Amino acid sequence: MKLCVIPGDGIGHEVVPVAVGVLQAVLPGLQLVFADAGWEEFCRNGKALPERTLAAARECGAVFFGAVSSPMQLVEGYRSPIVQLRRELGCHANIRPTLSLPLASSRSGIDLIIVRENTEDLYVGDEQSDGEVAVAIKRITRKASLRVARSAFELARNAGRQRITIIHKANILPRTDGLFRDCAREVAQDYPEIAVDEMLVDTAAMRLAQAPESFDMLLAPNLYGDILSDLVAAFGGGLGLAPSLNLGVAAAIAEPVHGSAPDIAGQGIANPLAAILSAAMLLRVWWQRPELALRIEQAVRTTLLDGIATPDVMSPGVSTQHLARVVIERIRLQQD
Ligand code: NAI
Ligand code: MG
Numbered sequence: 001m002k003l004c005v006i007p008g009d010g011i012g013h014e015v016v017p018v019a020v021g022v023l024q025a026v027l028p029g030l031q032l033v034f035a036d037a038g039w040e041e042f043c044r045n046g047k048a049l050p051e052r053t054l055a056a057a058r059e060c061g062a063v064f065f066g067a068v069s070s071p072m073q074l075v076e077g078y079r080s081p082i083v084q085l086r087r088e089l090g091c092h093a094n095i096r097p098t099l100s101l102p103l104a105s106s107r108s109g110i111d112l113i114i115v116r117e118n119t120e121d122l123y124v125g126d127e128q129s130d131g132e133v134a135v136a137i138k139r140i141t142r143k144a145s146l147r148v149a150r151s152a153f154e155l156a157r158n159a160g161r162q163r164i165t166i167i168h169k170a171n172i173l174p175r176t177d178g179l180f181r182d183c184a185r186e187v188a189q190d191y192p193e194i195a196v197d198e199m200l201v202d203t204a205a206m207r208l209a210q211a212p213e214s215f216d217m218l219l220a221p222n223l224y225g226d227i228l229s230d231l232v233a234a235f236g237g238g239l240g241l242a243p244s245l246n247l248g249v250a251a252a253i254a255e256p257v258h259g260s261a262p263d264i265a266g267q268g269i270a271n272p273l274a275a276i277l278s279a280a281m282l283l284r285v286w287w288q289r290p291e292l293a294l295r296i297e298q299a300v301r302t303t304l305l306d307g308i309a310t311p312d313v314m315s316p317g318v319s320t321q322h323l324a325r326v327v328i329e330r331i332r333l334q335q336d
Contacts, residue, residue, distance in 0.1 A: 002031045004060035008038040010260025011270035012066020018324040019275035026292040037081040038068035049081035063253040069260040091246035093151040094118045096229040098236040106237040109213035115152040116225025140176040145183035152219045153191045166198040167220035240271025240312045243278035252286035254278040271310040299330035
């Protein structure tokens, strides 16, 4: 089994080695291939996603990606490498679960999954401006919409989920969002055991803030999925605990939802649990080893129950390394 490891920038350097250490604790034979991508790599070599990184990712199929920094203004030649990597590897579905955790900052009763289309919408990056008028292309295709819907319904079936809510804004965007919605409804016909409803994205934002426990699964185009999943992550304890998996046919990329967190990078206090839980998703969904994923998730849960966590969710909190040691020790104890 091979894993391409791309720490990226900022706290990626801190949380990725920890998550990889956890994976090795349950999969001792795992082979690692390290590769670079991100802003630091762009500053060093002029490419945010070097060819050799892409080749390593393709060869391994399984990828662990930390986070990258992207400047807030246009930098000639720079595009976010994770967006490109998802597209190049054909990882068309981004799966973002939120689960209540034993933490003061987590709301109880939540167990939902957002499936986000990962390859198109406004993220195709086709923007133009003459200084007076700026235009961005929102591209929605039948092919990508059917594909992500199929993945969402398969996931729902395998995970025993009851209901999928399709998110859109088809009252304003009937051609683009309407197409996405119609494709999802078309696929839904093959899954009669799963209930389907739909909701406008703004209404969904309010309902998610009010009653997140009333949702089961949400299926959304790229941008809405990105925004709603960060909103929901707050209920799971914050970005430091929000995992994700980018899923394709030939590859999968485990990736914590958070970014490079420059405000805390280098301080040794980044929460590694989002990365660790992303590793568990790779085990469950990609490598089909749910029993190993469960071991990791149980070790995380009991660690939190004992009040051991980083300062973003616990005061005073422990360091990244301390938390990593505790989680790995618990995984080892389960095995004995
Ligand atoms: P961010 O997710 O990096 O940080 C937001 C806030 O959450 C910060 O206060 C940060 O300290 C905190 N936080 C995030 N992850 C944490 C963790 N594991 N432990 C403890 N606290 C954590 O988002 P922000 O600040 O908007 O963006 C920073 C950089 O990250 C930008 O350059 C942005 O482009 C990039 N970014 C990259 C992503 C990716 O690689 N997939 C996703 C989101 C942002
Ligand atoms: Mg985001």
